[in-house]
């Protein structure tokens with residue numbers, strides 16, 4: 298959709314990335330890191346200074362002490378962390394439970410590892426997990442559960458009771474949890490829940506974060522994964538041969554930035570809530586129905602009142618005829634509910650971009 302938007306000159310609210318610059322001080326630190334010679338391989342597990350800074354961040358936000366040496370691994374984006382964890386844990390014939398719709402890289406990673414995905418459908422407009430349906434999917438072959446909160450593409454957030462239900466369902470089984478928390482600081486109106494805060498679940502979990510989301514730097518591709526030492530050993534065996542290490546000057550810059558500004562991500566929720574509200578208010582008079590958005594920088598719209606096209610065709614039509622690019626939601630499902638007409642807009646954009654896109658969409 299980004300490629301099509303560029304080709305047709307449409308406003309691109311499809312792929313999730315900001316159209317505004319990151320903090321200038323971070324850019325300055327990255328330039329300095331390059332100019333002062335941080336240009337060779339970092340240790341395989343990540344620069345120690347960055348792993349220490351990540352440990353402090355986790356302690357500050359989640360009141361949890363993590364060992365920077367054997368529980369934190371820096372990766373080339375959250376994507377690599379997710380791939381490494383799945384490749385390390387999932388083997389031929391293992392079953393992995395996903396919640397549908399699910400971020401697109403989970404299933405291919407599971408399939409490449411020889412695993413099979415089982416899916417619990419989340420239903421619009423709230424997309425709440427159904428814990429009975431989840432329990433019904435558990436078998437002796439279930440190896441891993443993949444969760445994601447705040448959730449891409451729906452913008453829904455789990456509650457503390459969801460983590461407890463998950464724990465109750467798997468406690469007596471030999472199952473791991475991979476928690477994709479890349480939008481951990483982008484949640485609105487209530488506190489985010491993180492697996493870091495669940496004292497039992499965390500012992501079985503690998504938690505993934507992304508500096509791309511938290512510092513408006515999606516092109517840097519620097520993320521990290523926190524896991525118990527015995528699981529960290531395993532995922533590092535994959536990381537070693539997938540990327541070995543992540544861009545050293547970018548790690549150095551992020552470490553210095555986190556040390557200088559330990560609160561740097563704290564106002565991210567306020568920042569994005571304002572953007573969400575600009576978009577929602579500007580679309581209030583349109584024929585799109587707005588679904589709830591509790592977190593992430595994605596807003597779902599129901600276009601049933603406007604068109605009978607399927608969502609892929611509708612997105613192509615929107616780019617072509619209206620000059621706005623969105624993402625069809627069916628691509629995140631194994632089997633999208635029949636007749637569901639939902640598209641996703643990214644509001645990590647300048648207010649002027651959001652207002653012009655909304656003006657075009659309101660004209661429909």
Ligand code: PMP
Pocket residue numbers: 313373374375376377400445449477479506507508509510515518519520
């Ligand atoms: N998980 C989710 C839910 C995402 O939205 C993204 C963003 N592309 C990623 C993982 C990957 O993050 P990164 O860009 O740090 O690889």
Ligand code: GLN
Pocket residue numbers: 311312313314449
């Ligand atoms: N996370 C981004 C999104 O959901 C996409 C990153 C990508 O294009 N792979 O839009």
